[in-house]
Amino acid sequence: MAAKKRERLDVIRDILQKIKENRQIKPTRLLYASNLSPQMFKEYINELLTKGFIKLEIDEKEKKTFSLTKKGQDFLCEYKIIENFIENFGL
């Protein structure tokens, strides 16, 4: 039986959770961990950057890493409540 397709909010939660676990994570590692196609991954990452949930840091060797912002941490804490709200109100 095919696994249930992840909802958009679940994907965001999973990405943020992965970043939180690693504190800082390289884009390629995050792509593998997120289990998304490169195209979808790019869309989600852009969205998370725009929303201010994550930030991209580039060090002096041009190495890129993602880390969680305060807003991203707040989202992870409230994710369950938001999910519960959406389901209870049929939104």
Next chain:
Amino acid sequence: MSLYSLIVENKYILEIFYALIISSVCMLIVLKTDRFYQLSLHRGIRYFRNAFFFYGLAFGARYLFGLFSDFSLHYAFVLGMVFEYFFVMAGFFLFYSLIYKKVESPREHYKSSLLNPKIFVFHMVALIIAVLGYLWQTYYFMFVSQILIFFCSLIIVFSNYIKSGRQHKFLKFYTIAVLLGLGAWILNLLAALYFEWSKIVMMNVGILNIIFFLLFLFGVIKVTRG
């Protein structure tokens, strides 16, 4: 003095209090849901929040309507039109929060949820209903539109309850709230058509409305308690 005559004698003061209480309840719901929207940017939460924002405005206008109706008939009529417009918009937003997934594609994202091509249609219909009501000096257009909207909402909410009412307990209360809302609109229409705005019927409408909003406040507080 009976409770009924006490209510009738203090009708205006009670109406103002009633409008103030409901607009405060709506603002509480808006504040609670806005925080979740800012965190998640979830479109359903956005439309749900907008519904109560417009209900709050509608009852705010009704509060002013109550204040002005004794002083100037002209202001009272204009405020009545504004009140109708906000009310119809609120009903549309509540309904749209339930069906937006079927109307909008997941990638569709509008900067403004108050003014975009889809919501513009609601604004136009609400405006037409309010203007027709003003020209004919009647609330029938609003009543009929809201009865239709609440009837459709009831079908959707009830099917949500049948599908996942066991896991998500508030769906039952949501169904009850929409049923009460529908009942209030039908009573409103009946009061206008057959009972010449009977005070007893209108009192029952008021009670149904208060329960409707308190049920939503209860749901928002209970579900978001964390």
